[in-house]
Amino acid sequence: MVAAHRSRQDAQPAFVLHSYAYRETSLVLEVFTRNFGRIALVARGARRPRSALRGVLLAFQPLLLNWAGKSELRTLHKAEWQGGLPQLKGTALLCGFYLNELMLKLLPREDPHELLYENYCQTLHALSNGSDHAAMLRRFEKQLLKELGYALTLERDAASGEPVEAGRNYQYLIERGPVQGDAGGAENRLELNGQTLLDITRDDYSNPVTMQQSKALMRMLINHYLGNQTLNTRQLLKDLQQL
Secondary structure, rough: HHHHHHEEEEEEEEEEEEEEEEEOOOOEEEEEEOOOOEEEEEEOOOOOOOOOOOOOOOOOOHHHEEEEOOOOEEEEEEEOOOOOOOOOOHHHHHHHHHHHHHHHHOOOOOOOOOOHHHHHHHHHHHHHHHHHHHHHHHHHOOOOOHHOOOOOOOOEEOOOEEOOOOEEEEEOOOOOOEOOOOOOOOOEEEEEHHHHHHHHOOOOOOHHHHHHHHHHHHHHHHHHOOOOOOOOOHHHHHHOOOO
16 A cells, blocks of 8 residues: 555646756656655656656746656656746745755655645745745744744743743743743853744734844754755845845
């Protein structure tokens, strides 16, 4: 039963996260699927000028994919473009590449995250239609960490259990949460005000201080979970827009 489950899948909703050349005429695709999570596919002959796949396998576009195979690298047989998403441009495009790189480096293979898939679709729509790109990235980062099992503690002091107060300052400790006052010699900490913590809870980034502090918090947390991996797109965004 497991072998049959792995051997063939038809009309599976997916997005291409990354692709690279494979042999003379093919591509290897890293795709994010709604039902199977992140998987790797080989698209044989996709680089040939007359390939039916050539103009379909685009990032940030909803696809339905058919594939088969039992190994980690399966074979793509069909891809259909579903439409409905405008092409990302400018800063929105760089933000999209940042989201893709985050998922490539943080999501394990074959670990379904249906809620994150829906959130990714919504974020792409928002990026194509809006200008508050930084807030969109913070919301997605928060959801991604939650899906990975690293949900942020924001509303209560991790030491005392007391509700966070907007007018107080806190030290945010990785894998613990906010602690009021001096955290001693604790490493991996960041000073935040209570209002920022409460704003992040509500996904409200309209306050400039909240925006600045939430960016620093997400950067600290993501760097921690990335380990030795680096994010190439983050530097591009930093250089261009300071997101």
